[in-house]
Amino acid sequence: MTSLIIANWKMNLSLEESVEFCTTLKKYKFKNHPIIAAPAPYLAYLAHNFPELDFSAQNISFFENNGPYSGEYSASMLRGCKVYYSLIGHSERRNLFYESDKIIAQKIKNCLNSSVTPIICIGETLDVHERKKYKEFLFNQLNNIFFEINDEYSIELNDHKQKGSSNHPKRIIIAYEPIWSIGTNKIPSLDQLNEIFKLINNYLKESSIANNVAIVYGGSVNLDNIEQILSIENIDGVLIGNASLNSQTFIEMLQRSY
Numbered sequence: 021m022t023s024l025i026i027a028n029w030k031m032n033l034s035l036e037e038s039v040e041f042c043t044t045l046k047k048y049k050f051k052n053h054p055i056i057a058a059p060a061p062y063l064a065y066l067a068h069n070f071p072e073l074d075f076s077a078q079n080i081s082f083f084e085n086n087g088p089y090s091g092e093y094s095a096s097m098l099r100g101c102k103v104y105y106s107l108i109g110h111s112e113r114r115n116l117f118y119e120s121d122k123i124i125a126q127k128i129k130n131c132l133n134s135s136v137t138p139i140i141c142i143g144e145t146l147d148v149h150e151r152k153k154y155k156e157f158l159f160n161q162l163n164n165i166f167f168e169i170n171d172e173y174s175i176e177l178n179d180h181k182q183k184g185s186s187n188h189p190k191r192i193i194i195a196y197e198p199i200w201s202i203g204t205n206k207i208p209s210l211d212q213l214n215e216i217f218k219l220i221n222n223y224l225k226e227s228s229i230a231n232n233v234a235i236v237y238g239g240s241v242n243l244d245n246i247e248q249i250l251s252i253e254n255i256d257g258v259l260i261g262n263a264s265l266n267s268q269t270f271i272e273m274l275q276r277s278y
């Protein structure tokens with residue numbers, strides 16, 4: 021099975037380092053599918069110079085159409101630059117830039133309207149996890165997001181013949197990233213991951229959008245745990261932060277699959 025292996029570089033690497041990384045990566049053929057969420061200033065350049073690779077933004081504007089929004093860029097601008105994915109609602113954006121589920125839902129709509137695949141991040145805090153309230157928390161996040169987009173987009177999301185926004189057949193990617201796992205070297209137990217991925221999958225099935233949604237795990241994924249994580253049922257891939265900054269490590273992770 022092909023897994024999505026998504027690198028989230030965050031605000032790291034110089035342009036030269038990014039080019040070097042992509043030059044190395046493009047020499048390989050992988051069964052798994054790499055997507056690189058590079059810093060915004062590099063995206064158009066990288067997508068133009070490495071058409072064989074897939075790139076993702078780490079964020080897009082809440083505003084859909086062109087206008088007086090200094091510092092912002094739209095999903096359609098990304099698509100114009102041949103960037104077909106964007107992370108939406110990463111916990112760093114939720115926490116540091118106060119992004120609410122409502123803002124996130126709008127950004128998802130903007131992506132879908134421009135045929136950009138949103139990689140929607142959800143996940144609980146340590147406190148919620150320790151109080152074992154993560155099921156309710158995740159349901160709530162999913163409900164808040166999908167309540168806003170379901171009516172308008174469910175037909176489109178269910179239509180297999182709908183033209184894909186990228187070379188990946190899924191229209192939406194959900195990244196389950198428990199906040200307490202990000203950059204901490206702690207991951208949920210395999211039992212917990214099994215439980216949570218089943219839960220998300222059941223939620224999507226009930227909302228009848230499961231066919232067009234991929235679900236990936238993010239948070240302290242590394243060379244030692246990637247195979248175990250990919251072996252979990254219902255997991256379609258991983259989102260990797262720190263361990264994706266080195267091309268050799270990332271390539272090794274791409275070569276590992278369940």
Ligand code: PGA
Nearest residue numbers: 202203239240260261262
């Ligand atoms: P990490 O980050 O792999 O460094 O934990 C993941 C992420 O924030 O997407």
